[in-house]
Amino acid sequence: MKIAVSGKGGAGKTSIACGLAISYSEKLDVLAVDADASLNLATTLGVENPKPLSQIKEIAKERARLSNGLVRMNPQVEGLIDEYSKKVSETLRLLVMGTVTGAGSGCLCPENAILRSLLSKLVLKRNEVVVIDLEAGFEPMTRGTIRNIDAILVVCEPSKNSVSVSQRILKLAKELGVEKAHVIANKIEGEKDLEFIKESLPVFHSLPTDPDFALKSRIAPYPKTTEFHRKIRELAGKLS
Numbered sequence: 001m002k003i004a005v006s007g008k009g010g011a012g013k014t015s016i017a018c019g020l021a022i023s024y025s026e027k028l029d030v031l032a033v034d035a036d037a038s039l040n041l042a043t044t045l046g047v048e049n050p051k052p053l054s055q056i057k058e059i060a061k062e063r064a065r066l067s068n069g070l071v072r073m074n075p076q077v078e079g080l081i082d083e084y085s086k087k088v089s090e091t092l093r094l095l096v097m098g099t100v101t102g103a104g105s106g107c108l109c110p111e112n113a114i115l116r117s118l119l120s121k122l123v124l125k126r127n128e129v130v131v132i133d134l135e136a137g138f139e140p141m142t143r144g145t146i147r148n149i150d151a152i153l154v155v156c157e158p159s160k161n162s163v164s165v166s167q168r169i170l171k172l173a174k175e176l177g178v179e180k181a182h183v184i185a186n187k188i189e190g191e192k193d194l195e196f197i198k199e200s201l202p203v204f205h206s207l208p209t210d211p212d213f214a215l216k217s218r219i220a221p222y223p224k225t226t227e228f229h230r231k232i233r234e235l236a237g238k239l240s
């Protein structure tokens with residue numbers, strides 16, 4: 001199963017991707033993919049100094065970029081995962097796609113080409129799961145990054161902007177033919193918050209605002225002994 005986590009900036013994508021990766025890794029082999037340039041998933045998983053694919057210039061060049069400067073759409077990905085992912089636990093590995101290294105160096109095109117290719121070529125065994133933490137907003141959808149996934153989660157906070165970004169992501173997911181697109185309501189403090197989102201979007205699962213989770217997240221990697229994680233495990237069960 002390949003799951004991508006999307007949504008507006010700050011909605012809770014990384015927390016949810018991390019929680020799902022940890023939950024699934026209790027029983028299955030999991031590859032967590034940090035597709036956000038800010039490397040938050042690595043930090044949240046407690047992985048220090050990850051080796052992002054984008055810094056492996058030769059790889060990006062050799063496997064994705066043609067000599068005329070164009071980006072090859074289907075770079076070789078065999079071996080990339082074993083070679084460049086970092087072991088987090090016996091059943092959990094992390095692959096970090098890339099960072100923008102300097103102002104103006106902007107485009108993550110080769111990394112996105114690799115990610116697209118990786119996702120399309122990755123043939124999973126039944127007991128394997130891929131969880132991808134996407135960049136904020138609907139950009140990743142326009143690059144076709146998520147074309148080859150089974151489910152996209154659209155994380156939505158009870159705010160007007162978050163709802164509107166979620167609506168656009170859902171529309172693009174439909175256009176791309178993603179089979180399952182599920183709205184996850186996050187940072188819900190009461191019925192009113194949930195109702196606000198439900199007025200505009202179908203909600204698949206709801207996660208509460210958890211001050212304990214927020215506090216513990218500040219000082220350590222993803223905190224498992226929280227109400228937030230209990231609800232994430234519920235979500236993992238619903239998705240599988």
Ligand SMILES: Nc1ncnc2c1ncn2[C@@H]1O[C@H](COP(=O)(O)OP(=O)(O)OP(=O)(O)O)[C@@H](O)[C@H]1O
Nearest residue numbers: 009010011012013014015136187208209210214217
């Ligand atoms: N349900 C929740 N309860 C309390 N705090 C939360 C909850 N969900 C997320 N947070 C906190 O909100 C902040 C943003 O969460 P997170 O980094 O997961 O969002 P994001 O969507 O990945 O953000 P970005 O767009 O910057 O990548 C973090 O400090 C996180 O600890």
Ligand SMILES: [Mg+2]
Nearest residue numbers: 013014036040
């Ligand atoms: Mg994030």
